[in-house]
Each structure stands twice: as structure tokens, then as C-alpha cells.
Amino acid sequence: MFNLRDFRQDVLKITQAEFANLIGVRQDNVSRMEKNPETIDLSMLMNIANATGQSLDQLVGYKKDVPQALEVENVWKENENMKHVLLDYLENNIEHLPLETEWYDNIVKELEEMFQTMFKKPKVAVVGMSDAGKSSLINALLGVEKMPTSWTPTTSISVHIKHINDRPEFIKDEATIFEGSENGFDVNRIHQHSYYEETRLASGPTSILSEYGTRQGDYYSIEDASAAVVYLDSPILQLCDVIDLPGFGTGDRDMDDIMASQSTEFADATIYMSPANGFLRGTDIEFLKASLNALPAFENSQNELEPLNNLFVIASQAHTINHGNKVEVDSILDAGAERFYREVPEEIWENKSEVSNYQYTVEEIRKRFYSYTTDHAGLREDFEKNLRYLLETLPFIIKQNAWNMMNEYLDKYKKELEIEKVNFIEILDEREAKLEQLKQMKNDEPMRKYEMQKARKEVMEKIELFRDDTQASFEKEFSEIVSPDYIVNLIKSKGYKKKKDDMEHLASFISSKIQAKIQNILKYKSEDLNLIINQYIENFEGAIHKHAYSDVRGFKIPFDTKKAFASGLAGIATFGGLAFWASTLGNLGGYILVAKGVSVLSAVGISVGGTASAVTAISLIGGPITLAIAVSVILGMGVFMLGSGGWKKNVAKKIVKEYSKQDALNKFSNVIDEFWDDTEFAFNSAADALEEEWQKKLSAMEEKVSYYSADDVRRSISEVEQMIKFLEEMPIPFCNAIAV
Known part of the structure; x- marks a missing residue:
């Protein structure tokens, strides 16, 4: 049974009067419904769901099955093998080299750092306004319910999700919460035991994400909590790291907007999410433009990747549009792409063209707009197909680049x-x-x-x-x-x-x-x-x-x-x-x-x-x-x-x-x-x-x-x-x- 009092007090954190105003009824009606929740009929539940941006399933606590994990071919293993062959060669020969000479020692150190650096998995950042469904999408891609989701904006720290095989031997826990310096937390240094110990706040199962990284958590107010790193076993993590970023525009912590904006600077691909029933409205489009600006432009006619191939603009919760009517959803995507293209000044598109030699037309931009919902496979298949293609292509591009550099x-x-x-x-x-x-x-x-x-x-x-x-x-x-x-x-x-x-x-x-x-x-x-x-x-x-x-x-x-x-x-x-x-x-x-x-x-x-x-x-x-x-x-x-x-x-x-x-x-x-x-x-x-x-x-x-x-x-x-x-x-x- 839906417990209205708990929902209002613990989740929305508003008064009876504020809630009454939100759903358009008198306060005494709210008081009666809280005392007698069994009297709340379906029409009122739908009214509450629409007013709070939730689904009926969420209100009554129904848990849907998470879609199966995104299936990808593990083509990254060739890169991993190449890295290990090179590192093993260094290790097997290092004691026989004349490293007493500083120059020779530096050559070997530079080679080792290069092998470690150039075979980093790409990072896929999931960003968007709060309550866009970021954590739900990540759970679906992973095929496991690990990221905290709820009625209210949840994730308030950046969560870096890596494959279990990438976990250093000295790390035993599934999840670790870290503090950051004035320049933030450097996830690239997590393999350094000393840095891990210096910055670790807490570690344990993924449930600690709810304690430190959600607005309902016991330790949410601790400003030192900067990031979390989670190690899981999922096919998609064989090809990339996934970053679940704080939602934009929460209004309660300015640092969330800054953290989300700055974190996209280190992402190789961005999935930007906006609810379909309010797609790219208000300040939403401003945050999308910030994500676009931070996105690396590596596509060109030689690698045959399309313009902005590493940007996915998602109309989430697409099933709420007339029960998932694809024609109406596509119309929303068309209008959103047109609006976004018009609001990006020509100078930004020209700078992108200067890098890639592509022309960025509204037709090309529209190709990067997708629908998504966990409720309807047909409304997410285009997104999943294109994401799969990108993730299975990037390892070859990274390998070629590393080969050229070495x-x-x-x-x-x-x-x-x-x-x-x-x-x-x-x-x-x-x-x-x-x-x-x-x-x-x-x-x-x-x-x-x-x-x-x-x-x-x-x-x-x-x-x-x-x-x-x-x-x-x-x-x-x-x-x-x-x-x-x-x-x-x-x-x-x-x-x-x-x-x-x-x-x-x-x-x-x-x-x-x-x-x-x-x-x-x-x-x-x-x-x-x-x-x-x-x-x-x-x-x-x-x-x-x-x-x-x-x-x-x-x-x-x-x-x-x-x-x-x-x-x-x-x-x-x-x-x-x-x-x-x-x-x-x-x-x-x-x-x-x-x-x-x-x-x-x-x-x-x-x-x-x-x-x-x-x-x-x-x-x-x-x-x-x-x-x-x-x-x-x-x-x-x-x-x-x-x-x-x-x-x-x-x-x-x-x-x-x-x-x-x-x-x-x-x-x-x-x-x-x-x-x-x-x-x-x-x-x-x-x-x-x-x-x-x-x-x-x-x-x-x-x-x-x-x-x-x-x-x-x-x-x-x-x-x-x-x-x-x-x-x-x-x-x-x-x-x-x-x-x-």
C-alpha cells in the first residue's frame, strides 16, 4: 500500500501545505489521505505521479525486472593482451639492462608509463538533469541493480564503475568512497596504494553508495565525499568504464553542477538524459551544451565514424508518451534536435568542423537523439545498437593510436x-x-x-x-x-x-x-x-x-x-x-x-x-x-x-x-x-x-x-x-x- 506520509516527509521532504499545492487539492484532503491511505484511488495516484514526475510503479513500490545486460563482444581483450605482453617484456629484461645510467633508466620508465597510459579503457559518462533516470539506465546496461534509484534526485557524487578484473589486488571491497583535493579525485591514480589509502573515506559493498552518495543517505552532508569507485562483473565494463555523475540543476548543492560539468571533461563518450515528457526544457539544454563542448571530437572520414558518434542524447522514460507511441516520441526527438542545433552558435559547430572536417547539420545532429525506457525494448533498441557499435569500435582506434605512438x-x-x-x-x-x-x-x-x-x-x-x-x-x-x-x-x-x-x-x-x-x-x-x-x-x-x-x-x-x-x-x-x-x-x-x-x-x-x-x-x-x-x-x-x-x-x-x-x-x-x-x-x-x-x-x-x-x-x-x-x-x- 502507498504510504503517502512517508513519501511526502522522507522522499519529497515538504510540508502538507506544499504537497497540497503541488497536487492541486486542499490541505485537509492531504491530511485525510495520510491517515487513511487505503482511500487513495487510482486517479489520485496518477495525479500524484504526474505532479512528482514518478511512475505508478515507483509510487506503489513495484520493482520491474532489470533488462538483460547490454551484450557486447569483448574486443578490448586484444588491447589488454598487447599491454601485458609489453609490460612483461619490460619486467623480464629490466634486470639485464644498464639502468645505472639515468638516461637509460628514464627510457624504461617512460615506456612503462606509456604502456599503462595508452591502453586505458574509454570512459562513458551518463549525465543530465536530476531525476532523468541516469542510475536506472546504468543498472539496465550493467544488468544488475547496483546504482541507487528512488523518487528523488539520488546520486550526489561521481561514481566510477569498472570491471572486476581491473581492481588492484590491494582493494578487496566492491565499492570505495573517496575524498578529493581542490583539484578533485584523480581516478587514474587509484592503482597507487598510497593514494588509495590517503583519499579513502569508506569502503564496503555497493550499499555504501546510498549512505554517502544519495540525498537520503546518513553521510550525504559530508562535503569531503567526492567520488566512488565500484568494481562489478558486467559485459559492458569489459569495453569501458561507466561514470554515473550527479544530476544537474538540483538547486540544493551548487557543487553538484560543478562536479557534473567538470567530470565530463574526462569522458570519451557522453550519454545525456532528459525526460521525454519535458525533453530539453528550461536549463536542461544549457547543461547539454556544456557536455557537447567537453566532448572530444575524434571522428573523421578515415575512421568512418559519424559526426558526434560519441554523443547520445536520450529522451528517457519514453513509455510515458502516450504509452510509448513511437511516432510521438520521434516527433519529440525531432523538435529537440532542431531546438538544440539552433541554440548552439555557429562558432562552436565551426570549431568542431575544424577538427573533424565534417559538416555538422541538423540532420546529422538528429542521428544522435534516441529514446529510452526499460519498459519497452523497441524504444531503446536504436540506442543500444549504436552504443554497442561505438564501444566495439573504440578499442581498435585506441590500439592503432597506441601502436603509432609507441x-x-x-x-x-x-x-x-x-x-x-x-x-x-x-x-x-x-x-x-x-x-x-x-x-x-x-x-x-x-x-x-x-x-x-x-x-x-x-x-x-x-x-x-x-x-x-x-x-x-x-x-x-x-x-x-x-x-x-x-x-x-x-x-x-x-x-x-x-x-x-x-x-x-x-x-x-x-x-x-x-x-x-x-x-x-x-x-x-x-x-x-x-x-x-x-x-x-x-x-x-x-x-x-x-x-x-x-x-x-x-x-x-x-x-x-x-x-x-x-x-x-x-x-x-x-x-x-x-x-x-x-x-x-x-x-x-x-x-x-x-x-x-x-x-x-x-x-x-x-x-x-x-x-x-x-x-x-x-x-x-x-x-x-x-x-x-x-x-x-x-x-x-x-x-x-x-x-x-x-x-x-x-x-x-x-x-x-x-x-x-x-x-x-x-x-x-x-x-x-x-x-x-x-x-x-x-x-x-x-x-x-x-x-x-x-x-x-x-x-x-x-x-x-x-x-x-x-x-x-x-x-x-x-x-x-x-x-x-x-x-x-x-x-x-x-x-x-x-x-x-
């Missing part, structure tokens, strides 16, 4: 080792000439350092100029967009009408337009910065190799300046404009950014190379601020004048007033300042690393030339040959996969 790195290492070998041979033959050459290099070091310090100062001055230019450019763009005249013209050109939905869409479009402008301004300046950074690195390389080829056969110290510079980015959280630079480095940039924690498919896009792929590095800038301001503006619109005459001007003034109230221009200016602050810090970190690595190389070569005996040199030649042989025999299998 071969490039191995070739680079072997070339550097061959140079080292030649140097040792020449030390034996012409030691005096080498000593003289080395002496000249050392004598030139003070001047080289002075010149590079001066060049470094010039780069910093350029960054400050870029800061000023971007601030001025953005202020001009912002003033043009957030103005009554622009907004009135926008209302006319978009054909917006005097109704609440259209006004929300108008405010949403304006927010996206602003974000697109700030991204493009920073993108163009980052392109200019790229030229300056590359020139700085070229000048450094020219200076250190000044005496590489003298009249006497000179030697060239094997030193990769670009890689050494990039190594300085490894330990910092944000790169600013240097993220754009790193993303133009092809496989090197892909490796750096994946090691940092971006989605593995972002690395696939980046590894293709070229400035176009670097758009990904800029696409997230201003996202959380834009989202927060947009939602506030939409909600702040409230009730506006819909009377005759001048309504367009009134609406425009109201929007301008809301942006002023939110201090939006100042907040966006702070985003730009932070971007360039991060750029300065990243450049200094990279320049420091470059100088430090060069000094190590120079000192090592000085020791070899000055102090090695002939026997020492011969032994060193033997060790170099041993390292070359080790790399040449690396068991990298032939990869005949989908082009990336």
Missing part, C-alpha cells in the same frame, strides 16, 4: 642512442678534439644562458601583451552581445515568440555565444603563442648545438629539446595556452595530455596533429563560469512583461540587467586572467625543465669525455648497443586497425 617513440629513442654510440666511438678515436670542443661549449654556456634568459623575458612580455589584447577584444565582443540592440535583433532573426520557453532559449543562446567568443579569442592568441614558443625552443636547440659540427668531426649530444620542454608540463594541473601548444605535438602531445588525465579519445584526436586538433585544448575554457551565469540569468528572467508593444526591448533590457547583476563581464575577465596566469606558470615550468635537462646532459657528456678510460668507453658502447637491441626486439605486434 613506434614513433621507439624510433626516436633508437636514433638518439645511435648518436650516443657514435659519440663514444669518436671519443676513443679523437678524445683531444672532443675535449677541446667540450671546453668551447662550456665557455659559451654563460652567454647562452644570458641569451636564453633574455629570450625568456621576451616570451613573458608577449604573454602579457596577449593578456591585454584578449581582455580588450573580449570586452568589445561582450559589450556588443550583451546589449539591447543585439538581443532585439537576435529575437527577430531567430523568430523567438513571447513565451517562457523561447525566452529561456534566447538566454541560453546568448551564453553560448559569449563562450564561443572567449574561446575563439583565446584560440587565435594561442596560435600566435605557439609560434613564439616554437621559436624559443628552436633558439635553445641552435645554441646548444652550435659546436656540433666543427672542422674537426664534432659530436652532437643526443637531446630532444621539444620533449625536454614538454616534460616540464607533466607535474602541473593546468597549462593555459601551453595546452594548445602541447596539443599540436602529435603523438608526444597526446601522450602528455593523457598522462595528465584528459580523455583517451582526446589524445586520439590530438595525435593526428595540426592546429585543427588543438581546438580541443581551448573548448573547455570558461565552461563552468558560463554554465553558472547562464543558469542564473535564465532563472533570474522570472516573469517578464508579455503585454503588447515593446516586449522585445523589455526582454533585452532584462537580460542585460541580469548579466550586470551577475557581474558577468568581471567573471569572464577573471577567466581570461587565469588562463594567462596558467600560461605563464606553465611556460616557466617548461623552460626550467628544459634548462635542467640540458645541464644534466652536458654534465654527463663532460664526465664521459674527461674521465672515462678507454675501457669505460668501450663498456659504454656495449651498453648503448644493449639498449638499442632491447628496443629493436620490443614485441610490438603488427596493427591493422581502423585509421585514426
Whole structure:
């Protein structure tokens, strides 16, 4: 029997008067129904269900069978086997290698990290407004009832769901709750025992998710709870990790919106859910646009994946639309796709096209819209078929990318080792000439350092100029967009009408337009910065190799300046404009950014190379601020004048007033300042690393030339040959996969 009092008090957490107002009856009627729940008839139950967004099954506590788990072919096992073969090769040979030499030891460590990093499973994030049915969909895909579901918004922490075989040996429990630092919880470090212990709040069966991760849980109010990791046995988890994110728009914890928005940055595919009976209404579409912006664009004509193949926009609970009438559901999807396409500014679609060379039309966008319900297999089969295709295709793309990256790195290492070998041979033959050459290099070091310090100062001055230019450019763009005249013209050109939905869409479009402008301004300046950074690195390389080829056969110290510079980015959280630079480095940039924690498919896009792929590095800038301001503006619109005459001007003034109230221009200016602050810090970190690595190389070569005996040199030649042989025999299998 339906217990109305418990439902109102424990689930909805509202008073009798508020509930009476919600369902449209007098309070005394609610009081009588709570005292005598057996008197509640079917029509009243339906009224309560419609008012609270629940199904009759949920109200009376009926539990449906969870659909069978999504069946997929485990094609990831080839990637896993490839990784284990390579790691085993390292482990079996490591004790025989001359790792006393720091350089050789670093080569082996870099290879091990690369093998671990490049074979990460893709992450599929399930996002959307609260009560969209995210946890229910995940339970259905898994084929097990593990994610907590209820009448009210439930998940309030990000839950990372992994396959049981991926669980480290030291973790014994099914689920663990973690706290995060100011930068959040880093799920990529969970295999580190020390990090696990430092961040663990609680562990046990999956039931602890209800205690820490739901609004009804005993420990829900503990703000330290940042994420949970769950290990389960399910076919879909053989191909990907699934992330259940907090629902957008709950209103009770701002951190949920921020967490959900930021977590999508690390997702390779996104399933965005919105209830079919209110599909993409209100602020819902704003959150979808945030998810779109964070999505890596890796599709192209070579791998034959369709535009936005890793985005699934779901009309959930589709059975509520006239008992699941497919024609009506498709009509809702058509209208939603059209509305979404119109509300995304052309700049964002152009940036996507720049990466993939696809044209993003409304027809292509509509292909990414699906219906879903656990009640009707016919309303979810298209979604399941396309999700299955993506998950079974991604392992081949990831494998091909890893194969390309490893071969490039191995070739680079072997070339550097061959140079080292030649140097040792020449030390034996012409030691005096080498000593003289080395002496000249050392004598030139003070001047080289002075010149590079001066060049470094010039780069910093350029960054400050870029800061000023971007601030001025953005202020001009912002003033043009957030103005009554622009907004009135926008209302006319978009054909917006005097109704609440259209006004929300108008405010949403304006927010996206602003974000697109700030991204493009920073993108163009980052392109200019790229030229300056590359020139700085070229000048450094020219200076250190000044005496590489003298009249006497000179030697060239094997030193990769670009890689050494990039190594300085490894330990910092944000790169600013240097993220754009790193993303133009092809496989090197892909490796750096994946090691940092971006989605593995972002690395696939980046590894293709070229400035176009670097758009990904800029696409997230201003996202959380834009989202927060947009939602506030939409909600702040409230009730506006819909009377005759001048309504367009009134609406425009109201929007301008809301942006002023939110201090939006100042907040966006702070985003730009932070971007360039991060750029300065990243450049200094990279320049420091470059100088430090060069000094190590120079000192090592000085020791070899000055102090090695002939026997020492011969032994060193033997060790170099041993390292070359080790790399040449690396068991990298032939990869005949989908082009990336």
C-alpha cells in the first residue's frame, strides 16, 4: 500500500501545505489521505505521479525486472593482451639492462608509463538533469541493480564503475568512497596504494553508495565525499568504464553542477538524459551544451565514424508518451534536435568542423537523439545498437593510436642512442678534439644562458601583451552581445515568440555565444603563442648545438629539446595556452595530455596533429563560469512583461540587467586572467625543465669525455648497443586497425 506520509516527509521532504499545492487539492484532503491511505484511488495516484514526475510503479513500490545486460563482444581483450605482453617484456629484461645510467633508466620508465597510459579503457559518462533516470539506465546496461534509484534526485557524487578484473589486488571491497583535493579525485591514480589509502573515506559493498552518495543517505552532508569507485562483473565494463555523475540543476548543492560539468571533461563518450515528457526544457539544454563542448571530437572520414558518434542524447522514460507511441516520441526527438542545433552558435559547430572536417547539420545532429525506457525494448533498441557499435569500435582506434605512438617513440629513442654510440666511438678515436670542443661549449654556456634568459623575458612580455589584447577584444565582443540592440535583433532573426520557453532559449543562446567568443579569442592568441614558443625552443636547440659540427668531426649530444620542454608540463594541473601548444605535438602531445588525465579519445584526436586538433585544448575554457551565469540569468528572467508593444526591448533590457547583476563581464575577465596566469606558470615550468635537462646532459657528456678510460668507453658502447637491441626486439605486434 502507498504510504503517502512517508513519501511526502522522507522522499519529497515538504510540508502538507506544499504537497497540497503541488497536487492541486486542499490541505485537509492531504491530511485525510495520510491517515487513511487505503482511500487513495487510482486517479489520485496518477495525479500524484504526474505532479512528482514518478511512475505508478515507483509510487506503489513495484520493482520491474532489470533488462538483460547490454551484450557486447569483448574486443578490448586484444588491447589488454598487447599491454601485458609489453609490460612483461619490460619486467623480464629490466634486470639485464644498464639502468645505472639515468638516461637509460628514464627510457624504461617512460615506456612503462606509456604502456599503462595508452591502453586505458574509454570512459562513458551518463549525465543530465536530476531525476532523468541516469542510475536506472546504468543498472539496465550493467544488468544488475547496483546504482541507487528512488523518487528523488539520488546520486550526489561521481561514481566510477569498472570491471572486476581491473581492481588492484590491494582493494578487496566492491565499492570505495573517496575524498578529493581542490583539484578533485584523480581516478587514474587509484592503482597507487598510497593514494588509495590517503583519499579513502569508506569502503564496503555497493550499499555504501546510498549512505554517502544519495540525498537520503546518513553521510550525504559530508562535503569531503567526492567520488566512488565500484568494481562489478558486467559485459559492458569489459569495453569501458561507466561514470554515473550527479544530476544537474538540483538547486540544493551548487557543487553538484560543478562536479557534473567538470567530470565530463574526462569522458570519451557522453550519454545525456532528459525526460521525454519535458525533453530539453528550461536549463536542461544549457547543461547539454556544456557536455557537447567537453566532448572530444575524434571522428573523421578515415575512421568512418559519424559526426558526434560519441554523443547520445536520450529522451528517457519514453513509455510515458502516450504509452510509448513511437511516432510521438520521434516527433519529440525531432523538435529537440532542431531546438538544440539552433541554440548552439555557429562558432562552436565551426570549431568542431575544424577538427573533424565534417559538416555538422541538423540532420546529422538528429542521428544522435534516441529514446529510452526499460519498459519497452523497441524504444531503446536504436540506442543500444549504436552504443554497442561505438564501444566495439573504440578499442581498435585506441590500439592503432597506441601502436603509432609507441613506434614513433621507439624510433626516436633508437636514433638518439645511435648518436650516443657514435659519440663514444669518436671519443676513443679523437678524445683531444672532443675535449677541446667540450671546453668551447662550456665557455659559451654563460652567454647562452644570458641569451636564453633574455629570450625568456621576451616570451613573458608577449604573454602579457596577449593578456591585454584578449581582455580588450573580449570586452568589445561582450559589450556588443550583451546589449539591447543585439538581443532585439537576435529575437527577430531567430523568430523567438513571447513565451517562457523561447525566452529561456534566447538566454541560453546568448551564453553560448559569449563562450564561443572567449574561446575563439583565446584560440587565435594561442596560435600566435605557439609560434613564439616554437621559436624559443628552436633558439635553445641552435645554441646548444652550435659546436656540433666543427672542422674537426664534432659530436652532437643526443637531446630532444621539444620533449625536454614538454616534460616540464607533466607535474602541473593546468597549462593555459601551453595546452594548445602541447596539443599540436602529435603523438608526444597526446601522450602528455593523457598522462595528465584528459580523455583517451582526446589524445586520439590530438595525435593526428595540426592546429585543427588543438581546438580541443581551448573548448573547455570558461565552461563552468558560463554554465553558472547562464543558469542564473535564465532563472533570474522570472516573469517578464508579455503585454503588447515593446516586449522585445523589455526582454533585452532584462537580460542585460541580469548579466550586470551577475557581474558577468568581471567573471569572464577573471577567466581570461587565469588562463594567462596558467600560461605563464606553465611556460616557466617548461623552460626550467628544459634548462635542467640540458645541464644534466652536458654534465654527463663532460664526465664521459674527461674521465672515462678507454675501457669505460668501450663498456659504454656495449651498453648503448644493449639498449638499442632491447628496443629493436620490443614485441610490438603488427596493427591493422581502423585509421585514426
